[in-house]
Amino acid sequence: EAGVAQSPRYKIIEKRQSVAFWCNPISGHATLYWYQQILGQGPKLLIQFQNNGVVDDSQLPKDRFSAERLKGVDSTLKIQPAKLEDSAVYLCASSFGTGGWEQYFGPGTRLTVT
């Protein structure tokens, strides 16, 4: 069974530029998550989708971050414009459903903003 796929793996941009990350969840998983992990910290949930609807985006900085999950499968996370403090690893995860289902994580995208 293929795992959660993410691209790119690494990205370096200058502040005020824009960037987009892509995630393809495990086949059949209805729930998709984007996390931000700053160096030395645990991951923090940015947004959670159930199929193509948003369940929780309470910690998403909506003035610069956006995410979509068209057709309820793969998803993109965009940052525009980027700030220095956005330097982090962005992790995508998926699960069969909400509640007690296990979450499976992708390899992450390491973003460096200079």
Place this chain on the structure above:
Amino acid sequence: KQEVTQIPAALSVPEGENLVLNCSFTDSAIYNLQWFRQDPGKGLTSLLLIQSSQREQTSGRLNASLDKSSGRSTLYIAASQPGDSATYLCAVKDTGFQKLVFGTGTRLLVSP
């Protein structure tokens, strides 16, 4: 608001030792608790998932316990090996907001 704490923040042991990593959480209303391993520059690998109705889970040399009423979990690693060197993260999924809340991790170094 759920908060997860992991102690110690870092641990260095010689190969072959048995060790215990600790995780505590403030709200006992959880669906489950997961232990993850994270290698430098990599994503998260799920090690063990304990549902709220369970007391422990085992996988190979790993054993995780859960005491929901006291808000604590431990990850026991038997006969540690250099390949176990990584950061270990604990996360709980609470029934309120239904999202994983992570601790800051324990960085483990096992020396040959």
